[in-house]
Amino acid sequence: MKKVSFAEFGGPDVLHLIDAEEPHAGPGQVRIAVRAAGVNPVDWRIREGQVLGAHPTELPSGVGQDASGVVDEVGEGAEGVEVGDRVFGEGSSTYAEFAVLSAWVRMPEGLTFEEAAGYPSVVETALRIIREVGVRPGQTLLVSGASGGVGSAVLQIARDRGITVIGTAGAANQDYLRSLGALATTYGEGWVERVRRLGRVDAALDLAGSGVIRELVELTGDPRKVISIADLGAPELGVRFSGVAGSVPEALAEAVGLIARGRLHIPVEKSYPLAEAAAAHVDSQAGHTRGRRVIVV
Numbered sequence: 332m333k334k335v336s337f338a339e340f341g342g343p344d345v346l347h348l349i350d351a352e353e354p355h356a357g358p359g360q361v362r363i364a365v366r367a368a369g370v371n372p373v374d375w376r377i378r379e380g381q382v383l384g385a386h387p388t389e390l391p392s393g394v395g396q397d398a399s400g401v402v403d404e405v406g407e408g409a410e411g412v413e414v415g416d417r418v419f420g421e422g423s424s425t426y427a428e429f430a431v432l433s434a435w436v437r438m439p440e441g442l443t444f445e446e447a448a449g450y451p452s453v454v455e456t457a458l459r460i461i462r463e464v465g466v467r468p469g470q471t472l473l474v475s476g477a478s479g480g481v482g483s484a485v486l487q488i489a490r491d492r493g494i495t496v497i498g499t500a501g502a503a504n505q506d507y508l509r510s511l512g513a514l515a516t517t518y519g520e521g522w523v524e525r526v527r528r529l530g531r532v533d534a535a536l537d538l539a540g541s542g543v544i545r546e547l548v549e550l551t552g553d554p555r556k557v558i559s560i561a562d563l564g565a566p567e568l569g570v571r572f573s574g575v576a577g578s579v580p581e582a583l584a585e586a587v588g589l590i591a592r593g594r595l596h597i598p599v600e601k602s603y604p605l606a607e608a609a610a611a612h613v614d615s616q617a618g619h620t621r622g623r624r625v626i627v628v
């Protein structure tokens with residue numbers, strides 16, 4: 332089968348499309364014929380060797396954790412799933428023709444394979460950090476870096492729970508944030524004042540890692556009401572860095588419910604063929620993805 336792989340840590344050009352042995356479903360897993368793979372920033376962070384503590388990586392390595400496709404092997408003990416089911420979920424080396432998933436759910440009606448591949452990691456992350464920051468219905472949540480994959484999920488899940496959201500994003504994404512039900516303003520010079528004008532902030536999430544932890548603490552008045560997923564320096568300012576994934580099966584089940592009720596939609600910014608995975612990484616690394624980028628197989 333064809334698979335994207337890298338044999339050394341480095342820039343996008345270390346990615347190569349190679350011929351590889353097909354993987355097989357182990358106990359509790361399924362194998363899918365991949366139709367699309369989600370591109371997450373962690374994919375290029377792993378490729379660069381930036382996150383070896385959290386993601387120990389043996390070389391050569393495959394790429395990707397999110398995918399959608401059609402089940403073609405069911406591992407021992409994997410229940411409630413059959414060959415031929417259309418599923419999306421999390422696994423490993425998903426930028427490939429076949430991949431093994433350790434958590435999955437059946438695709439709801441109306442969702443395309445391309446769209447589905449964009450959901451797993453961002454929904455798990457969004458649900459986790461909304462829970463950890465402890466924001467309640469009727470309160471206001473500030474989201475710094477709100478137009479990307481995680482931000483798009485946070486905004487819609489918070490809206491569904493009756494939480495008001497103020498989001499920051501670039502000028503080109505202001506209408507996008509409003510379309511997801513958020514109050515919107517731009518980041519950059521003067522952003523703290525612009526946020527204050529939009530309302531009182533009860534809790535805040537740093538999704539962009541753009542060096543705003545001090546300001547988020549100032550706006551909420553309490554470092555315990557701020558969480559970062561992108562600024563490793565946050566704990567020095569008393570702010571929690573959230574990096575340990577919660578339950579992916581629970582997140583996938585909740586995602587399906589939200590999608591079915593029309594409350595969650597992560598747009599696909601751009602699709603890339605498997606052979607252009609390096610271009611997908613270059614674009615993701617530029618840091619201005621709206622929704623998610625996906626690899627189509």
Ligand SMILES: NC(=O)c1ccc[n+]([C@@H]2O[C@H](COP(=O)([O-])OP(=O)(O)OC[C@H]3O[C@@H](n4cnc5c(N)ncnc54)[C@H](OP(=O)(O)O)[C@@H]3O)[C@@H](O)[C@H]2O)c1
Pocket residue numbers: 371372373376452453456475476477478479480481482499500501502503504518519538539540541559560561573574575576615618619620621622623
């Ligand atoms: N710790 C964890 O568990 C965990 C989990 C998932 C992701 N992450 C990390 O969290 C980050 C976000 O993930 P993602 O998938 O949402 O990324 P993404 O889809 O690439 O989105 C990045 C977003 O950041 C915004 N942005 C860029 N510069 C900004 C600035 N100076 N101020 C505010 N916003 C800015 C962009 O908005 P514009 O396009 O509008 O400029 C873009 O929408 C990544 O660094 C990722 O590695 C961590």
